Amino acid sequence: MEESLILKGLRNILVERLKEKGIKDANVLNAIAKVQRHLFIPKGFEKQAYEDRPFSIAGGQTISQPFTVAIQTELLQMQRFDKILEIGTGSGYQAVILAEMGANVHTIERLQELYLGARRIFRQLGYSINSYWGDGYEGKESFAPFKKILITAAIPQIPQKLLDQLAVGGRLVAPVGEGNTQVMTIIDRISENEFNTSRYNDLFRFVPMLKGTF
Ligand code: SAH
Numbered sequence: 001m002e003e004s005l006i007l008k009g010l011r012n013i014l015v016e017r018l019k020e021k022g023i024k025d026a027n028v029l030n031a032i033a034k035v036q037r038h039l040f041i042p043k044g045f046e047k048q049a050y051e052d053r054p055f056s057i058a059g060g061q062t063i064s065q066p067f068t069v070a071i072q073t074e075l076l077q078m079q080r081f082d083k084i085l086e087i088g089t090g091s092g093y094q095a096v097i098l099a100e101m102g103a104n105v106h107t108i109e110r111l112q113e114l115y116l117g118a119r120r121i122f123r124q125l126g127y128s129i130n131s132y133w134g135d136g137y138e139g140k141e142s143f144a145p146f147k148k149i150l151i152t153a154a155i156p157q158i159p160q161k162l163l164d165q166l167a168v169g170g171r172l173v174a175p176v177g178e179g180n181t182q183v184m185t186i187i188d189r190i191s192e193n194e195f196n197t198s199r200y201n202d203l204f205r206f207v208p209m210l211k212g213t214f
Contacts, residue, residue, distance in 0.1 A: 003046070006047075007036065007038060007046060007047070007049075007050065010047060010049075010050035011032070011033050011034075011036075011037075011050055012033060013050065014032065014050045014051075014052065014066055015029050015032055015033045017052055018032065018052070018066060018067060018070050021052075021067055022071075023067070023070045023071065023074055024074065025073070025074040025078075027078065027101050028070050028073045028074050028078075028097075028101070029070075030100075031073075031097045031100040031101050032066060032069070032070060032097065034100060035093070035096050035097055035100055037049045037050065037063075037066070037093055038050070039121060039125070040057075040063055040091035040092060040093040040096075040121065041055045041057065041063055041091065042055075042056075042057070050066075052065055052066050052067050053065050054068075057090060057091045057114070058111075058113050058114055058117060059111040059113050059114050060207075061090050061111065061114060061207055062090070062207055063090055063091040063093050064090075064093075064094065064152060064206070068204060069093065069094050069097060071184065071200065071202075072094070072150060072152070072173050072184070073094075073097060073098065073101070073150075075171075075173045075184065075186055075200060076148050076150060076171060076173050077171065078098065078101050078102075078103055078148065079102075079147075080101070080102035080103070081102060081103070081104060082103050082104065082147040082148050083103070083104045083106070083143070083146050083147050083148070084098055084103045084104065084105055084106065084146060084147065084148040084149070084150060085106045085107070085108070085139060085140055085143070085144075085146040085148070085149045085150070085162075085165065086098065086105065086106070086107040086108070086149075086150045086152060087107075087108050087136030087139075087149070087150070087151045087152065087153065087162075087209070088108075088109065088136060088151065088152035088153040088209065089107040089108065089109035089114060089115060089118045089131055090109065090114055090118070090152065091114070091117070091118065091121075092107075092117070092118030092121050092122060092129075092131075094150070094152055095107045095118065095122070095127075095129050095131070096121075096122070096125065096127055096129070098150075099127045099128075099129050100127075103148070105127075105129045105130065106129075106130045106131075106132070106140055106143055106146070107129060107130070107131050107132070108131075108132045108133075108134050108135075108136045108139075108140060109131070109132070109133060109134075110133075110134065110135055110136065110210065110212065110213045110214060111213075111214050112133050112213070112214065115131060115132070115133040116133075118131055119131050130143070133213060134213060135211060135212055135213055136151070136153075136209065137159050137161065137162075137209070137211055138161060139159075139161050139162050139164075139165040140165070141165065144164070144165035145165055145166060145167035145168075145170065146165055146166060146167060146170060147167050147169075147170045147171075148170060148171055148172070148173075149162055149165065149166055149170070149171075149172040149173075149174075150172075150173050150174075151172070151173070151174035151175065151209065152175075152206065153175075153206050153207055153208060153209035153210075154175050154176075154177060154182045154205075154206040154207065154208050154209060155174055155175070155176055155182075155208075155209045156176070156177070156178050157176065158172065158174060158176065158185070158187060163187070163189070163195065166187070166189045167189065168189050168190075168191055168192060169189065169190075170188075170189050171186065171187065171188050171189075172186070172187040172189075173185070173186055173187075174187075175204045175206045180205060181203040181204065181205055182203065182204050182205070182206055183199050183200075183203065183204075184199065184200040184202065184204055185197060185198075185199055185200075186198045186199065186200065
């Protein structure tokens with residue numbers, strides 16, 4: 001069988017696995033069925049790309065496991081045309097999933113090597129994603145407010161600057177924790193000064209969110 005058909009088959013199996021694990025949002029599942037995750041991880045691991053597990057990428061970083069991408073995206077309750085700020089572009093896979101769902105994606109990465117790699121793949125695949133080399137702790141003031149903010153690195157607490165850049169009626173999703181596991185935390189901005197916090201009851205393990213660019 002042709003390689004690309006085999007990989008398509010593996011993607012469909014992955015989608016079934018994610019459904020079994022509780023992912024319900026059809027738009028999330030469709031995006032995962034479509035986006036070729038193997039293009040975002042090192043060459044030679046095309047088949048393993050569709051196992052539900054994380055992978056090492058450049059700069060000592062990781063592309064999150066598909067379940068983590070799926071649950072974060074589902075928790076965001078993405079709507080078409082939502083303006084979203086992603087912090088931690090990494091491989092670019094999560095950003096492409098969001099773009100595939102029709103979001104207006106802005107994404108920040110602190111490691112120049114990963115920023116450049118992600119830009120290359122966005123262009124190659126034809127996605128118009130706004131990507132920046134910068135420190136996510138600063139957010140992206142010039143494009144605020146964002147309907148959604150997604151943090152894909154572990155953070156001890158949510159910086160005020162990011163809360164300020166969240167639209168009223170908007171939602172932020174982030175893995176929050178001091179140790180080596182984090183709790184997926186959801187913050188809804190109810191009004192100018194009111195925020196409502198809830199949690200998803202699984203533990204996650206993300207690479208840490210670090211200050212400054214490199
Ligand atoms: N969303 C990524 C997974 C990212 S792993 C994907 O789909 O592949 C977390 C990423 O956050 C790493 O690439 C890391 O370099 C980046 N990161 C860590 N601290 C950051 C910061 N302060 N600002 C921007 N990116 C940061």
